[in-house]
Amino acid sequence: MKRRWNLSVWAGFLIVLSALVTYVTVFIRFPATRDFPWASLLIFGAGLFLIARGVGRAYRQPQLYRGKIAGPILLVLGVGLLGFFCFNIFYFLRQVPPSAGAPKVGQQAPDFTLPDKDGNPVTLSKLLDAGAGGADRLNGVVLVFYRGYW
Amino acid sequence: MRLIAISVDPPEINRELCRKQGYTFTFLSDINSEVIRRYDLLHEGAGPDSRDISRPAEFLIDATGTVRWVNLTKSIAVRARPDEILKAVDALGG
Numbered sequence: 001m002k003r004r005w006n007l008s009v010w011a012g013f014l015i016v017l018s019a020l021v022t023y024v025t026v027f028i029r030f031p032a033t034r035d036f037p038w039a040s041l042l043i044f045g046a047g048l049f050l051i052a053r054g055v056g057r058a059y060r061q062p063q064l065y066r067g068k069i070a071g072p073i074l075l076v077l078g079v080g081l082l083g084f085f086c087f088n089i090f091y092f093l094r095q096v097p098p099s100a101g102a103p104k105v106g107q108q109a110p111d112f113t114l115p116d117k118d119g120n121p122v123t124l125s126k127l128l129d130a131g132a133g134g135a136d137r138l139n140g141v142v143l144v145f146y147r148g149y150w
Numbered sequence: 151m152r153l154i155a156i157s158v159d160p161p162e163i164n165r166e167l168c169r170k171q172g173y174t175f176t177f178l179s180d181i182n183s184e185v186i187r188r189y190d191l192l193h194e195g196a197g198p199d200s201r202d203i204s205r206p207a208e209f210l211i212d213a214t215g216t217v218r219w220v221n222l223t224k225s226i227a228v229r230a231r232p233d234e235i236l237k238a239v240d241a242l243g244g
Contacts, residue, residue, distance in 0.1 A: 128214070143209040145186065148158055
């Protein structure tokens with residue numbers, strides 16, 4: 001009797017791959033699924049569950065199902081991909097400097113002058129002075145330091 | 151209230167970014183990381199080709215130049231959400 005393809009193993013591995021791909025292409029765009037990647041972890045979990053189920057089948061019913069070799073390999077790869085994902089999200093991306101000397105609430109923000117996109121100098125204190133006394137009660141600026149565009 | 155974005159990118163890159171994305175707020179270039187260093191935000195070697203760049207950080211500064219709200223993220227993937235900043239701005243006005 002011809003043994004069946006162990007679909008569970010392959011589908012599970014595809015789902016694990018899709019967990020990585022959908023995080024980078026979709027879930028990273030929404031804070032709710034990016035800040036803590038619960039959706040991606042669920043997809044990883046579903047994929048690994050399917051692979052594990054397939055491996056179980058391959059070993060319990062080898063006369064019925066294939067996958068005794070591919071199954072464990074894909075399971076190890078899948079766990080490895082989950083490990084890679086978690087390493088990045090929970091370790092690598094958190095390697096930011098402590099910035100203990102950054103201005104704190106209540107302190108004066110250090111003044112500066114920097115060129116804007118057209119090369120014109122912009123000075124923080126001048127911006128604040130220009131805003132003061134205006135009709136807008138919400139005078140001030142939001143400074144957003146970012147990593148750059150690449 | 152004005153939004154000012156600061157990075158190590160030169161003005162040409164910021165011009166390109168604004169043109170592509172349609173941003174209308176101010177982008178400033180801190181090519182030598184002077185201001186980034188003064189704010190203790192330098193992330194050494196974290197950029198392309200191990201360039202020094204700024205870590206992500208957001209500050210709300212009132213009209214007297216006083217810092218009223220700070221967000222120093224613990225993960226590069228996690229940034230201040232717009233509603234958090236707006237809440238801080240509202241608190242300033244109230």
